[in-house]
Amino acid sequence: MKVPVSVVILTFNEEKNIRDCIESILDFTDDIFVVDSGSTDKTLEILSNYPVQILHNPFENYSQQRNWSLKNIKFKTEWVLNLDADHRATKEFKEEVEKLFLNGIPNHINGLLTSRRTMFMGKWIKYGGHYPTYHAALFRLGRGKCENKLYDQHFLIEGDTLKVKGDIIDLITESLSTFTQRHDKWSSLEAIQQFENNLNKKDIIKANVTGNPIQKRRFYKNIYEQFPLFVRPFIYFFIRYFLKFGFLDGKRGLIFHFLQCFWFRFLIDAKIYELKKNSNKF
Structure with missing residues (x-):
């Protein structure tokens, strides 16, 4: 089942990651956007094989790029999921979001919190307080934005949030x-x-x-x-x-x-x- 959620993915020379990222959400939504900041590898060539809309914007920092995307993209839906190219939406996450939309999300809930499942050198890092680590990457349009920080930015949600079962896989390094x-x-x-x-x-x-x-x-x-x-x-x-x-x-x-x-x-x-x-x- 596809849900009324738009997805925004940031890219820069992500030829090793972007295919798996896109394929993890093709059964989840029909409204996928990629904001590229000048890729010179095969990222854009790979994207041409998928039903995605590509925008281009120079990269200053993560906060600026995320907030530029939220202001300049014409979304079809009320809800937006923000991903990086090295993220993968798990089956459990997608099924949980589907259930929430089928049952109806309360009007006071403006953001959904999902945990990142960090994969390092092919291993899931489960301990050391590193899991679960929640992020508000999915929120109502106009009710969320990326906080103005140079590093360790999170999405600032206006209103209440709700935890979501299921993770977003984060492949934090290739070497x-x-x-x-x-x-x-x-x-x-x-x-x-x-x-x-x-x-x-x-x-x-x-x-x-x-x-x-x-x-x-x-x-x-x-x-x-x-x-x-x-x-x-x-x-x-x-x-x-x-x-x-x-x-x-x-x-x-x-x-x-x-x-x-x-x-x-x-x-x-x-x-x-x-x-x-x-x-x-x-």
């Missing part, structure tokens, strides 16, 4: 080289964000320990950022890998949790230190 290159770039964005601390508070998710899963996650991240540089990565890794049983993910889990929970966070702190040093803020 360790790609993984570390991306995280090097993202660490720079996060370092600048924390160093400048000049976010427009009206355009970000409010931390709330009693709120929805995204608000709770933001609450704990804010606490993390209050800890001293270079101390907090050790604490974070210890909690994730030992107290939240990250070690149960095996050898590939060790690689993931060390790189994502320690190395990446330590690199952020090192770049914040560098920014402070260069600005004489010590």
Whole structure:
């Protein structure tokens, strides 16, 4: 069954991912859009074989690209699902959304929360507090937007949200080289964000320990950022890998949790230190 949901996919040189992403939603919707930011590989050639509409827009950052898409696409439906090319909609997720639309979604519900199932080196990362991790990627048009952050952006929903059973698979890396290159770039964005601390508070998710899963996650991240540089990565890794049983993910889990929970966070702190040093803020 196809549901009244439009899908937006962001692409840039995604020839290795885009086919499987599109095919995971062909039985789910008839309204698929791809916003490409200048692919030079076979991404557009592959897309020409599918019933999708392609738009082009230069990439500035994730928030800008998502919000540009929401403002400029002429959707057929009231609901929009936002995906990346390395995402896959699972059968369970699609069936759950179908049931919700068949039964009728209450008017006060403006967003649906679904968990990401992170796949790293072919393994599902289940432990270390990494699953379930909820995102509000599906919401009513006009009731959701991407928060104005350089990194770690979530969708800000106006109104109530509802958890959805079933996951969106997230293939976060094709190789360790790609993984570390991306995280090097993202660490720079996060370092600048924390160093400048000049976010427009009206355009970000409010931390709330009693709120929805995204608000709770933001609450704990804010606490993390209050800890001293270079101390907090050790604490974070210890909690994730030992107290939240990250070690149960095996050898590939060790690689993931060390790189994502320690190395990446330590690199952020090192770049914040560098920014402070260069600005004489010590």
